[in-house]
Amino acid sequence: MPKYAALIYGEEVDPASLTEEDMHSEMMDYVEFGRVNGSSLAGGEALYPTSTATTIHVEGGKGGNAVFTDGPFAETKEVLGGFYIVNADDLDGALAVAQQIPGAWRGHVEVRPIMEFDDDGNQLA
Numbered sequence: 001m002p003k004y005a006a007l008i009y010g011e012e013v014d015p016a017s018l019t020e021e022d023m024h025s026e027m028m029d030y031v032e033f034g035r036v037n038g039s040s041l042a043g044g045e046a047l048y049p050t051s052t053a054t055t056i057h058v059e060g061g062k063g064g065n066a067v068f069t070d071g072p073f074a075e076t077k078e079v080l081g082g083f084y085i086v087n088a089d090d091l092d093g094a095l096a097v098a099q100q101i102p103g104a105w106r107g108h109v110e111v112r113p114i115m116e117f118d119d120d121g122n123q124l125a
Helices: 020-040 091-098
Strands: 003-011 041-046 054-059 065-070 078-087 108-113
Touching: 003 091, 020 041, 020 091, 078 091, 091 108
Parallel strands: none
Antiparallel strands: 003 078, 003 108, 041 078, 054 065
16 A cells, blocks of 8 residues: 655744643644544654754765754744554545545644665565
């Protein structure tokens, strides 16, 4: 069965600025999404804020000098906050699941097919 990445983007919110009630409500939305769609999900994770990110660039390509920079790659209003891996027969099936992700109510969810490879590096159909 094909897999799709559902990438959750939204405005970054400082968790300290949320009330305990708001945080609980947000988490319960995601718990309910997982409960209803668990059989379609192959995994997923929430990400720490962009302030914890480190960006790597290797100058000169493979074997070159690695340069590390604190923070995200780009300064944007919306940031990648988490993702799910969705098992679906086709894009329409993946979109049916992704539109239920709570992050889509407050931001955006980008759905992309995942490329899969065998042990010899050949792309699977």
